[in-house]
Amino acid sequence: MMTLSNFIRGVLALSLSGGMYVATSVFAADIPPKLPFESKAIGPGIYAAIDSPRGTSGSNAGFVIGDDGVLVVDSFFDPEATRALVLEIRKLTTKPIRYVVNTHYHADHVGGDAVLRAAGAVIIAHRYVRGWIRTENLHLFGDHLTPQIRAMVTSLPLPDVVTDKDLTVWLGKRKILVRSVLGHTGGDLIVSVPDAKVVFCGDILWRHVAPNIIDGTVARWIDTVDALRHASDAAQTTFVPGHGDVATLEDVVKFDDYLADLRTTVLRERTAGLSGEALVKAALPGLAMRYGDWTAFGYFAPLELRYMDQELAGTKRTPAPVAD
Numbered sequence: 001m002m003t004l005s006n007f008i009r010g011v012l013a014l015s016l017s018g019g020m021y022v023a024t025s026v027f028a029a030d031i032p033p034k035l036p037f038e039s040k041a042i043g044p045g046i047y048a049a050i051d052s053p054r055g056t057s058g059s060n061a062g063f064v065i066g067d068d069g070v071l072v073v074d075s076f077f078d079p080e081a082t083r084a085l086v087l088e089i090r091k092l093t094t095k096p097i098r099y100v101v102n103t104h105y106h107a108d109h110v111g112g113d114a115v116l117r118a119a120g121a122v123i124i125a126h127r128y129v130r131g132w133i134r135t136e137n138l139h140l141f142g143d144h145l146t147p148q149i150r151a152m153v154t155s156l157p158l159p160d161v162v163t164d165k166d167l168t169v170w171l172g173k174r175k176i177l178v179r180s181v182l183g184h185t186g187g188d189l190i191v192s193v194p195d196a197k198v199v200f201c202g203d204i205l206w207r208h209v210a211p212n213i214i215d216g217t218v219a220r221w222i223d224t225v226d227a228l229r230h231a232s233d234a235a236q237t238t239f240v241p242g243h244g245d246v247a248t249l250e251d252v253v254k255f256d257d258y259l260a261d262l263r264t265t266v267l268r269e270r271t272a273g274l275s276g277e278a279l280v281k282a283a284l285p286g287l288a289m290r291y292g293d294w295t296a297f298g299y300f301a302p303l304e305l306r307y308m309d310q311e312l313a314g315t316k317r318t319p320a321p322v323a324d
Contacts, residue, residue: 036081037061039088040246043196045174047092048240049076049085057081058108062200062240063089064193066171069098072121073191073200073240075112082112086119097121099169101178102159103202103242104185105129106212107137113157124167125159126180128187131322133158140214163189183221184213186319197233200240204228207244207251210291210300211258213307215318218263225256244295258291266308275313280305 036055040048045065051057058077063070063085070089075082089097100116102125103109110133113123125133137153138145164187167178177192184203191200203211204224213221228234229252239247241255265287269279280302287305291297310316 035084035088036078037076037085042238042240042246043193043198046193046196046198047088048200048246049088050245051076051243055081058111059203059242060240060244061085061109064171064174064176064191064198065089065093065095066174066176068172069096071169071171071176071191072097072100072116074103074109074202074242075100075116077108077111079112079115082115085112086115098171099124101125101189101191101200102129103190103200103204104188105132105136106140106185106203106215107153107156109202109242110156111152114155117157122161123157123159124161124163124169124178124189126187126189127162127164128319128322130158130162132185132187132319136215136319181224183216183218183224184211185215186217186321188224197237198240199228199237201228201242201247203242205239205241205247205252205255207239207241207247207255208293209241209244209295210297210304211243211255212300213304216307216311217316217318218259218308218311222256222259222263225252225259228252229256258294261287261290262304262308263312266305266312270309270312275309276306279309 035052037049037052037057040050042048047063049061051060056078059074061072061074061076063072070093097116097119098121100113100121100123102123117123133156134154138150141149164180166180169176169178175194177194179190181188181190181204188202188204190202190204192198234249237249239252241247265283266279269283274282283305284301287301307316
């Protein structure tokens with residue numbers, strides 16, 4: 001079974017695959033260390049923090065500067081990366097960091113919540129995240145769960161504000177919409193800034209990266225991505241995925257097609273009587289012809305095929321909804 005530790009290791013392995021940075025200048029000590037993410041201005045007062053190829057952030061994040069404060073979206077896996085994010089925010093504004101929105105409960109997106117809470121942020125998440133963040137993350141580590149990992153997971157902050165409905169947050173005159181959506185975990189939020197046509201998608205969107213669908217329900221996921229794809233202003237919108245670079249409508253379409261192809265491919269092989277490893281072996285080459293150049297495809301695609309098979313068979317485990 002895919003575990004979150006394997007996921008994080010896979011992400012970090014990909015991040016480090018370019019090799020460790022080696023200073024070639026005798027003045028290397030005078031060069032400031034590189035950020036573990038790339039900060040990109042994507043709108044007035046809006047920044048995406050894209051996991052660096054040599055970083056250890058583990059995922060993307062971002063932030064929005066309003067009239068009277070800052071809202072952050074996700075907090076990376078590594079708290080040190082989160083501290084670097086706070087410093088980047090402080091370079092741009094002295095306004096208080098008021099909120100952090102967790103797009104879902106996975107540790108690679110919430111690992112730095114304590115850092116942001118210490119900086120003054122109120123943690124906003126889907127209502128199920130409060131019940132999942134310290135339990136389902138343990139499940140995802142599987143056989144790799146150590147006492148140290150257990151301590152890390154069970155100390156993750158619980159969200160302060162939870163919702164399973166759409167929520168509006170105001171930063172002075174700046175309106176931010178937090179929307180509850182379905183697909184990646186069963187407890188997902190996306191964050192949009194209407195005045196700038198920017199949407200932070202969390203792991204509802206992956207740009208040219210094969211997705212982790214361990215908790216996913218692909219049929220519902222496709223519906224959610226379809227809605228992003230067909231929004232009236234989609235062509236003018238900038239999308240920030242959970243993994244991969246800043247995206248456009250074209251990238252949303254490609255990811256929508258990926259999920260649809262995954263489902264169609266597995267359905268076809270099941271109709272032919274295949275399942276399990278035989279299905280993976282039969283389905284993988286065709287999928288690879290279309291998407292084999294996507295980051296992490298070789299790692300995630302076989303897992304995706306198994307999970308899609310289980311979803312169609314009605315045997316896939318997904319996190320159970322938790323009451324407040």
